Amino acid sequence: MAEVRNKQVILKDYVRGFPKESDMIVTSSNLKLKLPEGSKGVLVKNLYLSCDPYMRTRMSYHDTSASYVDSFKPASPISGHGVSKVLESGDPNLKEGDLVWGMTGWEEYSILNATQGLFKIHHTDVPLSYYTGILGMPGMTAYAGFYELASPKKGEYVYVSAASGAVGQLVGQFAKLVGCYAVGSAGSKEKVDLLKDKFGFDDAFNYKEEPELDAALKRYFPEGIDIYFENVGGKMLDAVLLNLRDHARIPLCGMISQYNLEKPEGVHNLMQLILRNARMEGFVVGEYYHLYPKFLEFILPHIRQGNIQYVEDIAEGLESGPAALIGLFSGRNVGKQVVVVSRE
């Protein structure tokens, strides 16, 4: 049986405040390319790894009340969503050569003890890396949050924060498919241009250049906001609350602006939810995976026909993983941040 050096991204210790590249190291250990006797899991070769904002919460120590997933284990490889190739399978539904996406390790090869969370990939006429984004967890997140929670109607005013990210870029395009008016915000001119020129948002702005978020929103939404797709939290949410239309909906997808703070910022304007008969609803995409087949049926034709644009920011090699992951929190990435471990 082959033994390989298995390159891995290790979390050195729990992180407080803003994470740094040096909080992780890339090292390697020996691995026998063989499933343990009687295993019902799979041995996989990891191809693409997904950098997602929620992973920040796993870098800190927390009990179960602080996240829907456990903390990473210090001195162990971190984990996340990825696309992998099955090398050996103890699950009769998966066989050698199958491609899957789901939770895997940040390493070249992983032994996954359970296969419940893995999705077999059936459509390979689209780039495989898409299964870390538009065709994977972030795609389902955008779909569930927008269509299921926000119940959009034609002509409604939709605002998306972190709009050039993996989820935001899709929400904006979904909004346009429904016939909504869509405005996005992001943190650089390059991203704002992307929103308008590539993703077809009706308008977009750089939140970093707005001294008053409330004033900015009043400029972009003189009629107010029907749907706010929340990715950032904090001050932005507070400003949005002052600009709601009656019966507004706010799907809470994430709050990336808060993940590096010791204590989250206070949100002061919740009374507006009462005055506007408005709804704010948090969700974890895991609750919506039963819709995944329906989602694929919806999104694949749009991708093939070029109705939906999708932008990835590709980092080459597992070594580039720590910088790519950290870059999410300074907004360095443009589009969905992916790490390529191997292209096949």
Added chain:
Amino acid sequence: MAEVRNKQVILKDYVRGFPKESDMIVTSSNLKLKLPEGSKGVLVKNLYLSCDPYMRTRMSYHDTSASYVDSFKPASPISGHGVSKVLESGDPNLKEGDLVWGMTGWEEYSILNATQGLFKIHHTDVPLSYYTGILGMPGMTAYAGFYELASPKKGEYVYVSAASGAVGQLVGQFAKLVGCYAVGSAGSKEKVDLLKDKFGFDDAFNYKEEPELDAALKRYFPEGIDIYFENVGGKMLDAVLLNLRDHARIPLCGMISQYNLEKPEGVHNLMQLILRNARMEGFVVGEYYHLYPKFLEFILPHIRQGNIQYVEDIAEGLESGPAALIGLFSGRNVGKQVVVVSRE
């Protein structure tokens, strides 16, 4: 045509911070007991006036973004919900002697120019004052917020703040009717006893005696909270957010702890809504009045059969109005605060 002295409660000027009895004066002016020529409104004699927390927001100057109702006009009589007797009607659907409830002036007699917001009272075998509370706006508020927004299920854990108030006492009893476990909080031993002994809450506590609200909630809800009926806002909401069960619902009815602050307190734990797939939904009862006939059909038998208890705090005479209204904000009232102007 008779001319009378019409006693009135006047707001002296816009209020900032905690309102005082002296912010209002009781005075009187002459009134001809006659509708203006061609009026489609009604001339009414006011019998019972309702003291409601939302009235605080009307005492301050605000633009339309701060409330669903206009500010009171300084130097004019304030207004609110009340039960009145029609003396003269320009509306063919109402006639002399009819009893109505809806918005009226804090005065002995009012000329109401529009009748759209008035509900004719058909059931007089229950105390008329009930139409300021259990059979009026607060009753509909409890009904809509609990049954329509919170979709309660048997066995769920329900927490009600300001639980001995007009709305809270009903929500707790509705929760018990559904078969939920209900805990209420209030601000005195007398009220806590009332919750347990009179209204049948499974448990109750005095929030003023709890140095740590989070710890208190963990004690009363070791399994967490499915439904939080929000009447107070601020720190209580923040503590509740740390104790949610998965798929929790939070109907936002009011935030009485915030109404006297220049700037509302910050709420820090909204991320919990995401982790718990939880929903927070504001509402204004005006959106639900189409359910009023259905509500009456539901609640009247419960009142007649004694299944639902209802406690009022009755202040005698319009002169007692300012103190009664201000008392809401220090929690002086025990049960629904009503002002009797006249018993017939």
